[in-house]
Every structure is written in C-alpha cells, then in structure tokens.
Amino acid sequence: MSLRVVVGEGSCGIASGAKKTEAALRRLIGEEGVADASVEIAGCIGNCYLEPIVDVYEEGGALEARYVNVAEGKAEEIVRRHLRRGEICEELLISDEDADFLALQERIVLRNAGRINPEAIGEYVKAGGYEALKKALMSMAPEDVIDELKAAGLRGRGGAGFPTWFKWDAARRSAGAVKYMVCNADERDPGAFMDRAVLEGDPHSVLEGMAIGGYATSAGTGVIYVRAEYPLAIKRLEKAIGQAEEAGYLGKNIFGSGFDFSIRIKAGAGAFVCGEETALIASLEGERGMPRLKPPFPAQKGYWNRPTNINNVETFANVPFIIAHGGGAFAAYGTEKSSGTKVFALAGKIKKGGLVEVQMGLPLERIIFGLGGGVKNGKAFKAVQLGGPSGGCVPAALAGTPVDYENITKTGAIVGSGGMVVMDEDTCMVDMARYFLDFTRKESCGKCNYCRVGTKRMLEILERITQGLGADGDIELLEELAGKIKDGAMCGLGQTAPNPVLTTIRYFRAEYEDHIYRKHCTAHYCKALIAYGISKACVGCTKCARVCPAGAIAGKVKERHAIDGEKCVKCGRCEEACSFGAVFRD
C-alpha cells in the first residue's frame, strides 16, 4: 500500500523549518529504501503554532496520522517507524485537543488549503475544482450566476462587507466591450494573513472564482494585485495560471463555450491605502495610489476607464463553492444577514495562533477560547482587536458578541478582513491606539487635509499621553478630532482611522485617565510611567546589579537588592535577567 506524506509549506511552515523537514524526509526515504511513499507539499493547514506539520495519507486518501512540530531531526522517526514498519509515532501525533482546532471549523474557503498540493492542478481538479466554472459556462446565464450569489448572501470579505452580487450586477450592466475583473490580494492589514494562506494553499480556487466573475460580468481579463512581499504566493499563482491555461480552464473558448478569460499578476509596491478601490486602480495604472471621488464607481469607470469589478481573495475563493452547491448551501451557514463562513487570523497573546474558518455569528469567546485556547501564559484576557487600523478593540466584557457584520459594527469595531489580535492585562490600550494612529498617519496618502494633518495631531496627543505629558482636555480633543477626520476624509482609510482611538476611549477611558491624571500606566507598559522595583522574592544573586547599565541597583550578596529610581533608565534588563521573578513594574 502506498503512502502520501504531505508537508505543510505555507510561509509560516517554511519559517518554522518545513523545507528542511521535507528535504530530510526525501533523503531518508531514499536512504531507507522505502519504495511505496511519496513526499508532497501543501499550503497552510491553519495550526500555525504546531508547524512544521506532516500528514501521512493512505492511498485511498484517508488521513492516517498528523504529526506536529516535526523538526528536521524528527523526520527519521516517521520514515523508520511509520513508513517502513507501519507503526504510528504516537509521541509526534497531534493531541486530541489540538485536533479539535480543526474539527470545530467549517471550511469553505480553506476547503483545500493544507490538503492538496497547490502547485499541482490535478489535485485541485480531483477535489472538484473547475466544476463550478464548467457548470456556470455550460448551464447558467450570467444573470443566473449573479442570482446564485444573491441567494448565497455573500458579502465582500476584504473589510467593507458590501454584497458581492450587487457589485457584479453593476459591472454586468455597465456597457463596454472591454471590462476587468480585479482581485485585491494586497493584504496589508497588520495582523491579517488569511489571503496569503489561500493564495499559497489553494490558488486555483481564486482563479476559478475570478473566471466565474468574468463570465458573469462579461469581463475578459483578470488582474491580481498582490503584495510584492508575498513571494511564495506570487510564485504559486504564476504556476497555477500557467497550469490552468495549459489545461484550458483559462484562455480562449473555455470548455468550448466561446468565453475567453485570461489572468495576469501585478505586484503591489506597498501602500495600505491601495486597499481602497480607486487607489488600487491608480496603482495598477502605475501611478501613486491615491483615491479619487466616487462616483463614477469602478463598475462604470475603473481600470483604464473601463468597467471594473474588484473583490478580495477570500470573496473569490467562496464563489466556486456557491456555484457548485447553490446559494442556499452557502446561506445555510452563518446568520441571516451575514451568511456563510469567515476566515479569521488568530494572533497576539493567544495560545493557539493560526487561521480558523468558522460560521458567521459565533460568539467571539467561542473563537478565542474554544478554538484559540485562550490567552497564553495564564494572563487575563483584556480585549481583542478586530479589523486592524480601521477597526477597534472589543473588551472582554463583550466577549459574548456574535461575530457578524451587524453585531461587530455595533461595538465600534468592524469584522474587517478578519484579523483578531488578542490582548492581555499587560497590553496598554492607550499605546494600542497610539500604535494604530502611527500606522495610519504613515499610510495616509496625503490627499485630504483632515486625514493627513488630523491623524498626525491625534498621534502627537497620544504620544504625549503615553510619555506622561497628557493634559486635562486631551481625551475630549481626541474625540473632537476623531469626529472631524471621520467627516472630512474622502476615503475609507481616513474615515475609519479614528476607530481604534474611539473604541479604546469608549471601553478603556479609565486607562486614559490613569495616564493623564495619575501619570500611571494601568498595564505597566509605558516606559515613562512605570517604576521598577525588587520584591521579597529576591535572593540576592546580584545578577540584576551586574547587567544594569546605569549602576542603579545596589545590594549585598544573598540580600534583597534595591533599585534607585533616580538613576534607573528603565531599560528592563534587570527584569529579563532575574530568574526569580523578583523585579516588578509599578
């Protein structure tokens, strides 16, 4: 019986050493003379915290064993024991608890990610790939395709949550012999990496979704605008496009239907504002990526002034499922207004970071605690940041909030592209607001005064507060500026830039006040507002005194040491050096 050995090689897997594991497996299989095993690669399975992951499948396709944390050196065990003798390496197996990480999910977008080889079109086809395109081209009118999307209730997964069918219908109705179908794969929301995982793990699902979109809107050309910093995604997309052209799923007269569709790639050069449709189009045309007023909407005048439809990677990856199984099958997941599933990137102070795809409408806590295992290092859960620089921080008290477009918007955050950055008691919420304003201030394109100058002024105030120089009236001033920027900015970047500040003021006002009036950082994070001290736990090992660059620590051997606050430069080296947890921040 022959075995398939699959190594997860998304960017996270590779960063954890998956390529070395793969090479070791190949070498050892040769050396050990195992004739009936083949090594293949797949994209990200989602359990990033367990990488590198190696799956062993039976010939028939059933998973025999999932091995986790398979460093190069552990490949030998798998080859010698499992592949040669058929013995399962129990000590490397994924635990039941970790296996639940996958079992609790509903996978539509990630249906193939981590299972198939993204560089082999045959595997995608074997998994039902390009059947939806065939069905659309051979048995559906463009209007039928759009009706199916409407029945599915699919909403844009890039952040705005706009109904996809509506955009496709507008592009279809727009007159023009030349139209474009653009995929926004310029994932720049810090804390989000689901698009990368889809592109690396299942690129054909995006190509198929784009081709179906092309058919529905009469667009003959697809363009993928992808981050230049995602070299592996670009490589796999290029390979996938080449294979799809060769197999006749892209190109002229697809399935003999008379429909022509080609796809090319443009690498984005790095500007967050290019997530905005009109800025993205300007960038595609080789210009500075600055947004313009709408209307005209891209559906009327887009890329080279032609009707253009732009969707996000995850949106496109949903389309083949919807066409193949019907809009109803998709709408069976999720809530009435937020149907289907959504991929979330769990990161920050979480135990099990990675990608999860769940039905919309699941409470936040189910995702963070049920799937993510809660906060790491036994700390208390404080908040979760959703939607990146355009979103907000949802406090622990609202952990029961269902994750759908309506309910998350009510909290002041947004579902956004799906980044979920978990924060614990050590995270300073004023500093988080400062962090995001620093980001939006840098990324503002500069076109609108309110965004360009306003974000800078807000950042200055937040910097003052975190440096202990906050003054009475600062919170009110932040709120006033936030309102003006929201009203005065033209595009989504500026309109949403104040959200991280507004949500932290709304839920963590006491922390702002602590900084401003008591010159104290509640989370003991802001350097200017903390003092280091040494507790009774000190055994007098003298290690801290030796690493202190300022000579601020005094004490005799085997006696409790003390820090001179006047001399201390708050570098934190004593805290790192102490093996007894005796150095504390106040």
Next chain:
Amino acid sequence: MNNCKCSGEAARFPQLEPIMAKYAGEPGSLITILQKTQDALGYLSEDAIAHIADRTGVAPAKIYGVVTFYTQFRMKPVGKYLIMLCMGTACHVNGAAELAVAVSERLGIADGETTPDGLFTLNIVACLGCCSLAPVMMVRTQAGDETYGNLTKTRIAEILGEIAGGAPAEGVGA
C-alpha cells in the same frame, strides 16, 4: 530636447535593457519597471531614475513621486543583509518595539540605516503576515529570505552574531 539619448543611456545601464525592451512602451508599467530595476540594481539611484525617465518619457519628478509613495522602493543601497523587523499588530503586542531597540543598539543604526561596514540594513516593516509566529523578522540575503519567528532579545543577538560571523542561523523552529 529631441536628441535621443537612448543609445548612450542604454550603455550606462545595459542590465536594464531587457526590462526596458519589454515594458518601456507599455502604458501603466512604471511600477513594474521600478520593481525590476530595483531587483537588478539593489536600489533606485538618481541616475537610474533619470535613465527610466529617458526611456519611458515619464517626467523624473513623477517617477520620484511614485518611488517615494510606496514603501517597497528605496533610493539608497542596502547592506549585504537586509533585516526586516516586523511591527505588525501581533508583533507589537508581543514586544516588537523592545526588539527594535535591541537591534538598533546592537548594530548602532536606526531604522532605514546601514552599518558602516555595509553588512546590515535595518528596516522596520508593517506586517510580514506571519502573525502566529510573532515577533518575527525576515533577513534578506542574496541566497533568499529567511524568516525567524518567536524572537527574543537573546535570540536576535544570536542570529545577528551568527550572520556577522558568516554562518547564518537557521530559521527558528517550534
């Protein structure tokens, strides 16, 4: 301004000729040309920008505008090892700001600068998309990119030491 400098210019940047031949006449290709030029030369010098302006007919001021708009482009050469230290949200909450200070102190350079020996350039970047391994940095060398995750100050010191010593450390495993 009608004396075409193409031939003379081409002689100055022969390595850019394949790029120019393919893209110079294609509308909307400025960003692609700049990306490929930077790949070929390592950075976008004023001379290279002037050359692109000559070959494409796009004004140098406009090219400069595009170059300075996007974070990918740089107008200074980089060191042998380009350190991209991630400052994404997940990295930030996991202490990336302290790591940035540690790297700066160790190498004696600020964000965007290169060490005098030309070995290291430090770039603080927005998000590398490896959030579950935060804090993360990527080191670009001629051999390719290596990503290091779950960083600590100690680990960074080890990695930089090994790279400077000529034996690049392996990516951090779990």
